[in-house]
Amino acid sequence: MSILAKNLSKSFDGGKTYALQEVDLEIQQGEFIAIIGLSGAGKSTFLRAINATNAPGSGSLQVLGKEVTQLRGKQLVGLRKQIGFIFQQFNLVKSLTVMQNVLVGRLAYVPLWRSLLGFFAEKDVSIAKRALDSVGLEGRYHERARNLSGGQQQRVAIARALVQEPKIILADEPMASLDPKLSEVVIQMLERINREQNITVLVNIHVLSLAKKYAKRMIAFRKGRVVFDGTPEQLTEAKIDEIYHVDQAMMEKL
Ligand SMILES: Nc1ncnc2c1ncn2[C@@H]1O[C@H](COP(=O)(O)OP(=O)(O)OP(=O)(O)O)[C@@H](O)[C@H]1O
Numbered sequence: 001m002s003i004l005a006k007n008l009s010k011s012f013d014g015g016k017t018y019a020l021q022e023v024d025l026e027i028q029q030g031e032f033i034a035i036i037g038l039s040g041a042g043k044s045t046f047l048r049a050i051n052a053t054n055a056p057g058s059g060s061l062q063v064l065g066k067e068v069t070q071l072r073g074k075q076l077v078g079l080r081k082q083i084g085f086i087f088q089q090f091n092l093v094k095s096l097t098v099m100q101n102v103l104v105g106r107l108a109y110v111p112l113w114r115s116l117l118g119f120f121a122e123k124d125v126s127i128a129k130r131a132l133d134s135v136g137l138e139g140r141y142h143e144r145a146r147n148l149s150g151g152q153q154q155r156v157a158i159a160r161a162l163v164q165e166p167k168i169i170l171a172d173e174p175m176a177s178l179d180p181k182l183s184e185v186v187i188q189m190l191e192r193i194n195r196e197q198n199i200t201v202l203v204n205i206h207v208l209s210l211a212k213k214y215a216k217r218m219i220a221f222r223k224g225r226v227v228f229d230g231t232p233e234q235l236t237e238a239k240i241d242e243i244y245h246v247d248q249a250m251m252e253k254l
């Protein structure tokens with residue numbers, strides 16, 4: 001089992017906003033899942049719960065066999081090492097080179113004194129090169145990140161996640177800053193990584209057509225609850241209307 005949520009809830013503002021409500025989900029190692037839903041539905045909160053970026057809520061959440069809500073210190077670092085996170089805004093250090101950005105993903109494997117000196121072993125550098133080659137950035141190792149296009153920067157971020165040698169990759173709207181063509185390249189890469197390396201991939205995505213085209217399983221959140229969990233074929237028009245319907249209460253919040 002990769003991820004197991006039981007009755008998982010998470011609130012903010014002292015219980016006024018429920019970002020996740022009684023979520024029950026079982027995700028096996030190696031699944032490729034698209035997570036959909038309106039803005040504010042709880043998609044990012046769910047991903048952040050998995051790598052324990054948020055303070056824990058209530059219920060149970062097991063990730064790679066560990067109850068995340070109870071992990072502290074070293075155990076938490078150990079879990080996060082196995083989870084790669086890809087962001088909408090890439091989160092690269094723009095003044096550093098492509099290679100240096102990817103090596104950041106190796107930090108958990110390198111003693112602190114060495115990383116402070118910027119000294120990475122040949123092995124780490126060759127792992128980084130292999131990851132960059134696999135996302136089509138061979139020969140770009142020493143360019144500054146800022147000189148790359150958005151699509152290329154996102155591929156650097158994917159390579160950075162890969163060199164962590166993760167069991168799980170969480171991608172929070174990784175294509176939202178990209179134009180449609182590049183969006184498809186990014187999701188294709190995630191799909192290939194999932195297939196070739198058996199890494200569980202969860203991707204939050206706004207573009208329904210891409211989600212349906214690449215994901216084998218789709219999970220929809222609405223007001224913090226799971227309102228759909230099935231294959232793209234099972235996602236009917238009526239279901240889509242229910243997932244994306246904006247009601248009066250939501251209008252008032254806008
Ligand atoms: N740190 C926070 N403090 C207070 N409220 C928060 C916080 N993070 C999320 N929320 C609230 O929790 C709910 C779910 O937010 P979340 O960011 O998970 O939604 P989302 O589905 O990722 O939306 P989007 O598509 O806009 O990214 C929203 O009502 C949001 O305002």
Ligand SMILES: [Mg+2]
Pocket residue numbers: 043044045172204
């Ligand atoms: Mg979000």
